[in-house]
Amino acid sequence: MPRNVDKPANRIEDIHGMADFISQYPGVDSTRIGLLGICGGGGYSLAAAETDKRFKSIATISMFNSGLVRRNGMQDSQLDTIQQRLQQASDARAQEVAGGEVLYSGDANLTDEQIAKLPFALYRQGYEYYWKTHAHPNSTFKYTTSSLLDLMNSEITTY
Template sequence: MASDIKHVTFRNPDMYWDIAADIYFPPGFDESKSYPAIVCAHPIGSCKDQTSGNIYATALAEAGNVAIAFDASFQGSSGGTPRFLEDPAQRVEDFRRVVDYLVTLPYVDGDRIGVLGVCGGGGYTLNVAMTEKRFKAVVSITGVNYGRMLRDNTGDGLLDALRGVGVQRTAEARGAEGVVNGMLPPTAEGAQQVGDIDVIEAFDYYRTGRGEAANGCVLFEAAHGASALGWDAFHLAERLLDQPLLVVVGDKQGAFGAYRDGLEIHERAASTDKELLVLKGVSHYDLYDQPVGAGEALKRVVPFFAEKL
């Protein structure tokens, strides 16, 4: 296990709320030394206590890095209202805020900072790396282009969904209560009836002792969802995403579309140093915490960061 975890909060000058994060220190940590640092981003509807922290940040710290897993603004233990807001612009900006904090720590080498994200956090990781060049190496774990996922799963109802967001926002501006929607069916049986592997395994991860956490609610605020429906994580990747890149996906495909997104971003990224790791017989949620998924991914992720940072 990592030798120590420090719970921190910080606030940037552009913010009215705190970001909460956990810093994972390597064994034998010496504050007088300088270490590479890796920012770890959680999935949509998740929190730092789940896969980004307890699996990936932990393993990266054990390997000799300082790793920081943070809660997105409006989510988890971070501040901001309305709660459960999933705004891509804010999610991307949070990464910069975390780096701003890291470079103030005397034991962090500001020239050796990497970034890793899981699921929607992987999509945000790929997007922010296009314009945040303090990130020197980039890893996407079963990364999902959140805007593409929403549009695909909304289908022909996309324009109606956008109109519905506007109606809800107007209602709240006039004093109505906010609305929060859940992504998952209420029961395991309901998930099975949906019949999609990503939905079934999402329920197993988020709603059982396997991955359940107080702040991993898989809830989404409704009145501010328009920007996500029109967002594309991969826009300009062929011009701007030039850092060393590792994309990890499993080949068992579900409705969230991580496999297709992984192949697309690997093809489109401007980087001349890029790698696509496709794990056979591995699902989206295997890459959250299972030995066959996350365990196998880390066998490449750890040396990747060691080589690139």
């Protein structure tokens, strides 16, 4: 599997695993766990808590619904390209399986001028925070283009 694969199910499973881990500590009531999700983690926290009934209180800060935005675009700006982007993701996966080059989406290597021209304030602020002021040296905005097959199919508010 290539690096930077982004599967919502893996992120949700990480949250379940966190509950498993902290439940091992003395004094932790594993039937009343609180959960805080920030940005994309807010959406994944809601998805985890929908099925894992150990979570009794959930809070989000600046929640980002990754599935909705990857599918429809920010504020439904990409509704007319859903099928085209799914085809690109399907083609990218087929290319990976055939041993070809792994294609990536979500480039974060933008100049200040390019960031200033992004159409949504949330994206501009996200680049400022996650790419410039609080970037982790091993983190990127990129993910395999084939990841869009899972990202665009992700529903975090189904129950």
